[in-house]
Amino acid sequence: MPKNRPYLYHELTNSICSTCYRKVEAKIIEENGRIYMQKRCLIHGPEKVLISTDVDYYHRTREFIKPSEMPQIWNTPIKYGCPYDCGLCPDHEQHSCLTLLEITDHCNLQCPICFAESSPHRTSYRSLEQIAFMLDRIVENEGEPDIVQISGGEPTTHPDFFEILDMCKARPIKHIMVNTNGIRIAKDREFVRRMADYMPGFEIYLQFDSMEASVLKELRGADLRSIREQAIAHLNEFNLSTTLVVTLKKGLNDQEIGTIIQYGLEQPAVRGVTIQPIQAAGRLEGYDPSTDRLTVSEVRQMIIDQSGVFNSDDILPVPCHPDSLAMGYALKLDGEVLPLTRMIDPQILLEGDSNTIVFENDPIIRGKLFELLSTGHSPVSSALSLKSLLCCLPLAAVPEHIVYDNVFRVIIMQFLDAYNFDVRSVKKSCVHIAHPDGRIIPFDTYNMFYRDDKEKILEDLKQEITTAWQ
Template sequence: MANRTKVEGVELGRTYSVCPVCLERLEARKIAYGESICLEKECSEHGPFKTLIWDGPPAYADWARECAPARPDACASPVDRGCPFDCGLCADHLQKSCCTLIEVTQRCDLGCPFCFASAGEDPKDDPSLGTVRGWLQTLLDSGGPYNLPISGGEPTVRDDLCSIISMAGEMGFVFTQLNTNGLRIAREDGYAKKLRQAGLDCVYLQFDAVRDEPYEVLRGRPLWREKQEAVLRCAEAGLGVVLVPTVVPGVNDGEVGGLLRYAFDHLPAVRGVHFQPVSYFGRYPGMPDAPRHMTLPALLRAIESQTDGELRAEHFHPSGAQNAYCGFNASFLLLESGEIRPMGAGGGCDCSAEAARKVRGYVARRWSPPKAVADCQCACGGVDTGALDAFLRRVQTHSLAVSCMMFQDAWNLETDRLRQCRLHVVAPDGRLVPFCAYNLTATNGRTLYRPQEGRGDD
């Protein structure tokens, strides 16, 4: 009988996390077992927890980037209990906002088994237009305008959604994004055009697969036909579309390549694919003792293997202006020949205030509908620039942004990462709360910040 040698882990560092059962703050250790990294912590009441957070290649250390602080100009909460309990933002938060999300309803017309917001569970009245205007003014007063995702619940259940979009534009928000399941866009003639006329730039479309079966598991019913129709309607209206798959191991992690092929086939309407490996927030089926998370390296490997190497792991780099372990991005150009080429190269992480401004601009450019290439205004001396103009037009219309956001839940939360978050949610009282803290959910459904019974006006 062969001897089995126990693999001893090597401690890489320490941080703070929470107990998934009671959400108490715990010290946590990052332990390396070869190329696999686990977050290990122990609650005095609920015992030990061990969660896989990395399984390279690439190596965990090689992915790291320094991220210098660019603290918020003003803080709304004092530091008392420590991260993640003092959000507002507090004086210990290290980064300014880049993208600020407002939730305009807790109602939903779908009721997905997987839902960050537990939408549709005893929702209260929608916030009034006056309340929404107050949130937007708070964002302007805190350093905005920022990129503005309008979310919920399902925002399209509000018949005054176009008024909200128009109001944001009138107040100075230059990029508005609608987070939606796309059902109303698909079924209602002219609705996408109304959204565009109101000033909407981008539809951030829930889009988990290119066949019905994964939707039946993740969303409770087949939706493939409706998703395709929503993309078509957005294309007709001149709206940029970003496909947003929630990737769940064993459900749709084999759909990665098909989703990317669909995106390339539907340029220029589709502007990007933004993968979101599942995080156990809000509502999800069952309550596993050790939920399965798809790691960042596993997603990179899936992209490479399922595209037959056309998109390779080495093409991707950490997202700028945030913690390196929060995600990745890359842009690709589809040539007329059908060849796919990576655009640009990965650089270092710049977390300065100027970097945040550049990231806001990058997202707005990449996710908005393409604009026509302007006539040349350079002093080219009459040189024939036809080939260059054709290339620039191709870049405008046939480039695809591929990115990922690795959200943190109660099992894999690291407060070091959370303190560097630039994606914030406007709480009902107007405070800004990092997205992962806002959605943090205990095994019994208790949250720290998200209202438990829907959101209404005070």
């Protein structure tokens, strides 16, 4: 009688060795109620990486797929294979839902964790000419980019910051975000007032990791509680749309998810919370990937357990990149919080010709919507844009009586690193970074292969591949 293996074998993919970054085969297996990636490097041996703690949710992500949306143009040819041809090369399966535009390496903090390794000691600022070139490449790729996120370093330190915003507004970009640690927002009220003039279609992506001094010192090197408090006060004063961004480290600040979501719900300017488990890339002090990493399924369960708002039907995979993105939506109306995602028939997500979602699934919530909106017609006929609701975009197209101020979303955004890297998955990445030379590169691969001097390591790998072919 043949013996069974102690696991279920699901699929084969390609990954990379976390030590040398050479491409290796990887098996996806189910064992003891969890999903793992097993891979073996010829030089550095085997690795086993936890992918998901929730088998049912993992399988559900495989159901949330939709036709791939391509960019207007491709930037690089296919030569060495993913992830060595970024990008975007014709083998990529998703356009840019969000493109980061990094305008400086300088930062007024030196965080112990930073994927860009920014600091006060890095003092370079991109020129307006460089930035115009990069913006034009983003527009060339996308036609009308959904979101461009101004980032760094700390972008608010750039001496031409408002000229850069004007350059973005002069182009057909639907939504502009500023990725910031909030220090200037806290200290300069007039600066915030000027930014508010760029709404609508403008948002602050505010670093907001914890309410605890010890946690902030470990992640950011400083107790930033008073900075966060004053920044939120200024943002509320001008009702400047804001997303709170939590960089999450297992066992450090993961018990604060519910507290931060509830805090966000109480702030007039906050439109949601984005939770980003640490990516093992860049500067990482005191981080052990064997104990400190978190999966999407773990974070999803924490939201369900801690938030008091969202249940298991509310946090769904995002179809453009379901392995790495999950999202739940709610409406804030007259002091009540009404979860929306549970009212969506998942089949609608997969119907490419469907443009709307009708709120008819839940009679109790439908009644509340009717009462709170007082529209004079049944909310059953109110509909939200499918793409706006269920991609990683801010909600832009809403019923007449529901404005962006009423929206609250929770997003889990995981970036792949050398440990859980999956070529099958990274091809669906829709969060990208504009390279100074005009390439548009997935966030996951940019931080591993294409940032600063890391391209030298990549060139060595390419040379090794070329030699092996000869």
